[in-house]
Structures are given as C-alpha cells and as structure tokens.
Amino acid sequence: MSQSRTPFPEIELLLLHGRVWTCDPRSPAADAMAVSGGKIVSVGGSAELAALAGAGTRVVDLQGRLVLPGFNDAHVHFYMGGDTLTSIDLRDAASPAAFRETMRRFAATHPRGEWILHGSWDQERWSPAELPTAALIDGVTPDHPVWVNRSDGHMLLANSLAMRLAGVDRNTADVAGGEIVRDAEGHPTGVFKDAAARLVDHAIPMPSQERIRRAILAAQQHAFRYGVTSVQDMGVLGTRGGETMVEVLRMYQALDREGALQLRISAHLPLPEWRRLGDAGIAACFRSGRLQLGAVKSFSDGSLGSTTAWFFEPYTDAPHTSGLPSEEMLDEEGMYRNLRDADRAGLQIAIHAIGDRANKEVLDLCGRLQAENGRRDRRIRIEHAQHLRPEDVQRFAELNVIASVQPYHCIDDGRWAEKRIGVKRARTTYAFRSLMDAGAAVAFGSDWWVAPISPLLGIYAAATRRTIDGQFPDGWVPEEKITVAQAVHAYTMGAAYASGEERSKGSLAPGKLADAVVLSEDIFSIDPIRIPEVQVDMTIVDGTIVYERGAAQEVVS
Numbered sequence: 067m068s069q070s071r072t073p074f075p076e077i078e079l080l081l082l083h084g085r086v087w088t089c090d091p092r093s094p095a096a097d098a099m100a101v102s103g104g105k106i107v108s109v110g111g112s113a114e115l116a117a118l119a120g121a122g123t124r125v126v127d128l129q130g131r132l133v134l135p136g137f138n139d140a141h142v143h144f145y146m147g148g149d150t151l152t153s154i155d156l157r158d159a160a161s162p163a164a165f166r167e168t169m170r171r172f173a174a175t176h177p178r179g180e181w182i183l184h185g186s187w188d189q190e191r192w193s194p195a196e197l198p199t200a201a202l203i204d205g206v207t208p209d210h211p212v213w214v215n216r217s218d219g220h221m222l223l224a225n226s227l228a229m230r231l232a233g234v235d236r237n238t239a240d241v242a243g244g245e246i247v248r249d250a251e252g253h254p255t256g257v258f259k260d261a262a263a264r265l266v267d268h269a270i271p272m273p274s275q276e277r278i279r280r281a282i283l284a285a286q287q288h289a290f291r292y293g294v295t296s297v298q299d300m301g302v303l304g305t306r307g308g309e310t311m312v313e314v315l316r317m318y319q320a321l322d323r324e325g326a327l328q329l330r331i332s333a334h335l336p337l338p339e340w341r342r343l344g345d346a347g348i349a350a351c352f353r354s355g356r357l358q359l360g361a362v363k364s365f366s367d368g369s370l371g372s373t374t375a376w377f378f379e380p381y382t383d384a385p386h387t388s389g390l391p392s393e394e395m396l397d398e399e400g401m402y403r404n405l406r407d408a409d410r411a412g413l414q415i416a417i418h419a420i421g422d423r424a425n426k427e428v429l430d431l432c433g434r435l436q437a438e439n440g441r442r443d444r445r446i447r448i449e450h451a452q453h454l455r456p457e458d459v460q461r462f463a464e465l466n467v468i469a470s471v472q473p474y475h476c477i478d479d480g481r482w483a484e485k486r487i488g489v490k491r492a493r494t495t496y497a498f499r500s501l502m503d504a505g506a507a508v509a510f511g512s513d514w515w516v517a518p519i520s521p522l523l524g525i526y527a528a529a530t531r532r533t534i535d536g537q538f539p540d541g542w543v544p545e546e547k548i549t550v551a552q553a554v555h556a557y558t559m560g561a562a563y564a565s566g567e568e569r570s571k572g573s574l575a576p577g578k579l580a581d582a583v584v585l586s587e588d589i590f591s592i593d594p595i596r597i598p599e600v601q602v603d604m605t606i607v608d609g610t611i612v613y614e615r616g617a618a619q620e621v622v623s
C-alpha cells in the first residue's frame with residue numbers, strides 16, 4: 067500500500083518477531099511492539115512495525131519468544147524482602163568455624179552499630195549439631211549487635227552486645243511459650259526460642275535511611291530479575307511496622323526524585339494512618355510516574371500456620387480453638403468506623419482475611435459500608451481471601467470486592483492444610499477457579515518475603531496446584547486449578563485493577579506504559595508443570611530494558 071501514514075514519533079524500542087500476548091481483547095495476537103516516550107505506540111506485525119525503526123531505535127529480535135505485560139505483584143512486603151537480601155546469609159555455613167568467619171566478614175564491611183539480622187542458619191548441617199552461642203561470634207562482632215534467625219524462624223541467636231542492649235542477663239525470667247537457652251550457671255547462651263525472642267526483638271531500633279535505601283534497591287533488582295515491573299507493597303510487619311513503613315515511603319519518594327526508582331510501587335499504609343492521610347487531602351491514587359499511595363490496610367485475623375486464622379468451626383487438629391479475630395476486629399464497630407471514614411476520605415481499603423469467619427465478617431462490613439456510603443468504584447480488596455464458605459464466594463462478585471490472593475501459598479500450605487482444617491473446608495480453600503467463575507475480580511501476588519517473588523512460580527502454582535512436597539501430582543483440590551492464561555491475567559490486568567491502574571498497565575496496548583517481560587519459552591504451549599524451568603530473559607519498564615538475563619547487571623547505588 068502506498069497510502070501515507072501518520073508519522074510516529076521517534077521509536078525508542080522495537081520488539082520484533084516474537085509472540086506478543088497482549089491481554090487486550092482488541093488485538094489478542096501480535097508479533098511485534100513499538101515503544102516511544104515510555105509508552106506503547108503500536109502492537110502488530112513485524113513487517114509493518116520494522117519500518118518504523120529510526121537511527122535512535124533499539125531493535126530486539128525476539129526469535130519467537132513470548133512477550134507478556136510486566137508482572138504486577140499485588141501483595142509484597144518489599145522492605146522486608148530487600149532487608150533479607152542485603153543481610154548476612156548463613157545458610158551455607160557448614161560448621162561453627164564457617165559461621166564465625168561469615169559473621170566476621172559481614173561485620174567488617176558494615177557500619178559499626180548496625181544490627182546484623184536474618185541469616186537463616188541451620189546447625190543441623192554441623193557435626194556435632196550443637197546450637198551456636200554468643201561466645202562463638204562475640205570476638206568478631208564487638209561493635210555490631212547480632213540477632214540472626216535459624217532457617218525455620220523458631221529460634222534466634224543474639225551476641226552479647228545485643229543481649230546487653232536488650233537488658234537480658236542471667237536474671238531475666240523465662241517467657242511462657244518460649245525458652246532462653248542457658249549454660250550450667252544459668253547465663254543465657256545467646257539462643258532464644260519462640261516467644262522468648264521478644265526479649266531481644268524490642269531492642270531492635272528503627273532502620274536507618276541508609277539501610278532502607280540498600281534494601282529497596284536490592285529488592286528492586288530482585289523484582290526485575292523475575293519479571294516484576296510493579297509491586298503493591300503491603301508494608302512492614304511487626305511491632306513498629308507502621309512507623310517503619312512511613313520511613314520506607316519517605317525513601318521511595320527520595321529514590322523517585324533522584325530517578326533511582328525504576329520499579330513502580332503502590333504503597334499501602336496501616337488503616338490507623340487514614341486520618342493523617344485524609345487530613346492532608348491525600349486520596350487514593352495519589353501518584354507520580356513510579357510511586358502511588360495504595361490502600362489503607364487493616365487486619366481481621368491471623369494465619370493458618372499459627373492457628374490464628376478465624377474460622378466458624380474449630381481447627382481439626384486443635385479442636386479447642388477456632389482461631390481469633392484480630393485486635394482491630396475485636397472492636398468491630400471501631401474498625402467499621404475507621405473503614406467507613408477512610409472510604410469517605412476517598413481512600414482505598416484493603417483488609418487481611420484468612421479464615422472463613424474472618425472473610426464472612428469482612429464481606430459483611432463491606433456490604434454495610436456500601437449501603438451507608440453509597441455505591442462507587444471503591445475497589446475494596448480482601449488480602450489472602452484464603453478459606454471461603456461456598457456461599458461467600460459469590461459475594462465477592464456481588465459486592466465487587468477484589469480477591470487479592472497468593473497462589474504460591476496454595477502449593478506450600480497444601481502440604482498440611484487438610485490436617486488442620488479437614489477435607490470439607492479444604493474444598494473452597496484458595497478457590498481461584500470458583501472466584502473467577504463467580505465473576506469476582508482476582509489479583510495475584512506473592513507475599514514476598516514470606517514466599518518467593520517469582521510470578522512464574524505463582525502461575526505454575528495456580529495452574530497445577532502441585533504441592534512443593536510432590537504429594538499431589540494432579541493438583542491439590544484439582545477442581546480449583548485455572549488456566550495459564552487466567553493466571554497471567556490475574557498477575558497483570560487483575561493486579562492493575564486492584565491498584566486502580568488498569569487504564570495505564572496490565573495489557574500491551576497503544577497508549578499504555580511500556581512495561582513488559584520476555585520469557586525464554588512460551589508458557590501457553592508447554593506443559594504447565596515445566597513453567598518453573600522457564601527463565602525471564604528480559605524485563606522492560608517504560609521502554610527501558612532494566613534486566614537482561616546473562617548481561618552484567620548494573621548496580622544502582
């Protein structure tokens with residue numbers, strides 16, 4: 067055709083000869099994409115788009131590889147994940163001497179006074195498998211308080227400096243539900259088990275801005291490595307989580323202003339902060355290009371692993387309890403007033419609910435709030451929506467409440483969930499298929515740092531439901547499996563909808579942000595059980611390649 071076309075602006079990036087999975091019903095299949103000004107300007111055929119290349123265009127021949135919209139992780143604890151990445155790694159310490167040497171090297175390269183946390187040591191690798199002690203590491207950590215956990219999280223080791231700062235000595239009384247390991251004279255050796263950990267926990271100071279910066283930059287690289295271009299940050303857990311999250315937000319803003327924030331972040335804050343936000347006139351979707359204020363988040367119950375998820379019926383393996391409502395939920399009227407008023411201030415709401423009772427009560431609160439404040443596009447989200455009574459599944463669709471779920475938990479918890487809640491309740495646990503069939507909006511996330519961040523692992527989990535112990539080769543509760551395409555949708559459009567960004571993200575369509583991921587194989591045509599072998603070859607944000615497999619990664623600092 068000789069027909070003249072509207073000239074495109076200078077094309078920055080051209081992806082050719084691939085398979086572009088657009089998540090856009092208007093142009094479901096394409097093999098090329100053109101980017102200008104950080105936005106997608108065209109999706110179509112390679113022959114046609116190749117003609118747009120100019121002198122400054124970076125042209126990538128995909129050689130048939132699959133392109134998806136960048137993954138959007140709807141539920142992460144980003145600072146906590148990053149802090150783990152930048153902390154000491156004791157998993158490979160195969161002897162007390164190696165443990166001490168790893169500690170010495172780490173302390174020598176980190177500012178004096180900074181707490182050394184995490185670590186994930188495992189004395190079972192040592193022979194004899196004796197617990198480490200403060201005495202083992204005191205000599206190499208005179209200026210660093212140490213508080214490192216065992217791989218299972220149930221015990222921690224403090225050095226003498228940490229114990230001194232925490233005010234723990236031989237006169238410290240034991241704690242119910244925990245143990246202070248002591249020597250023959252009754253002096254604490256440094257190991258604290260379960261509830262006794264709080265004797266030291268309280269002494270950990272707020273992280274410095276420098277520590278937060280390091281963690282966020284490491285977390286950003288980690289996200290890109292797995293094809294994640296947007297995250298929805300649920301904040302920092304623990305006693306000073308709310309305060310810490312405000313500091314994290316401050317650092318996000320600083321990095322954004324410097325141009326060092328490349329990942330897109332929607333940051334949630336604890337519900338009790340709503341008034342401060344509301345008073346400042348900050349409503350939902352306050353944003354820059356990279357950073358936006360997400361929902362205010364609250365909790366209605368605990369977790370399945372600690373038997374604190376709140377159910378109607380008792381736990382099958384702990385018949386004395388049905389779990390517990392959260393502290394916020396105990397004062398249900400107070401919680402409702404907070405939710406209602408935050409909603410009136412124009413803020414989005416997210417509520418953690420795991421057990422079937424917690425989900426039912428939260429759905430009731432959502433119904434009441436909509437009746438009182440009137441219908442609007444408010445996008446209330448329930449985080450986890452883990453165990454649902456069959457009759458509550460439909461209510462997500464009716465009330466337009468988003469199910470923000472984490473498929474990896476399904477193949478992790480699926481190993482033991484039936485023992486805990488019985489076969490019947492397990493039928494509607496992680497009920498992704500039922501929720502989608504009912505017409506509910508479903509967003510996928512990882513819950514990193516608790517679970518791996520990899521969206522491909524999440525897609526695999528949702529499509530196969532094969533538990534990580536290999537006990538369910540055809541899937542645990544197989545009727546709740548979904549297709550790979552549905553899982554990709556939940557990790558792209560579904561997640562974008564959950565943060566109110568579906569107009570700019572979630573699909574590859576002209577006018578949308580040029581955030582995309584290139585995979586080593588076509589996950590739609592291989593057997594889903596092979597998805598964990600698939601590699602992220604390239605991650606693109608704003609039309610810029612921010613990660614390329616095999617290429618030396620630029621370290622931003």
Ligand SMILES: [Zn+2]
Nearest residue numbers: 141143300513
């Ligand atoms: Zn979480």
